[in-house]
Amino acid sequence: MSLPVPRSVLLSRALQLKCPQCGEQKMFHHWLSMYPVCSHCRLKYEREPGYFLGSIYVNYGLTALSTTLFYVTLHFGAGLSNWWVVPPLLTFCILFPLAFFPYARAYWLAMDLSFDQINDEPDIPPPGYVGPK
Numbered sequence: 001m002s003l004p005v006p007r008s009v010l011l012s013r014a015l016q017l018k019c020p021q022c023g024e025q026k027m028f029h030h031w032l033s034m035y036p037v038c039s040h041c042r043l044k045y046e047r048e049p050g051y052f053l054g055s056i057y058v059n060y061g062l063t064a065l066s067t068t069l070f071y072v073t074l075h076f077g078a079g080l081s082n083w084w085v086v087p088p089l090l091t092f093c094i095l096f097p098l099a100f101f102p103y104a105r106a107y108w109l110a111m112d113l114s115f116d117q118i119n120d121e122p123d124i125p126p127p128g129y130v131g132p133k
């Protein structure tokens with residue numbers, strides 16, 4: 001069993017969209033599509049069905065917080081009317097969650113691993129494994 005990875009290292013790897021456990025493999029092969037398992041350390045990314053539901057909360061929370069701060073700053077701070085503030089913010093509310101999607105998932109997995117680093121479901125065989133004879 002390996003030593004636990006410090007939380008700062010887990011988060012750093014998540015920001016790079018790399019496997020938070022080993023930092024050797026990218027987690028996504030397309031922007032919205034991730035590998036099921038790390039090809040280097042065999043970490044299963046989606047640990048159970050619906051595992052990444054929590055990342056949606058992270059994504060939504062950051063989008064709502066950012067939108068609120070932008071609106072308050074632009075409307076009440078800069079004095080812009082709603083006609084100038086709302087359309088760009090609606091566009092932001094659509095595009096930002098798509099752009100942040102992989103980071104929310106990587107952050108969610110990194111935070112989960114910071115509390116529970118045991119990969120107790122090694123049900124995917126390593127490369128080259130042919131099974132019992």
Ligand SMILES: [Zn+2]
Nearest residue numbers: 019022038041
């Ligand atoms: Zn890995």
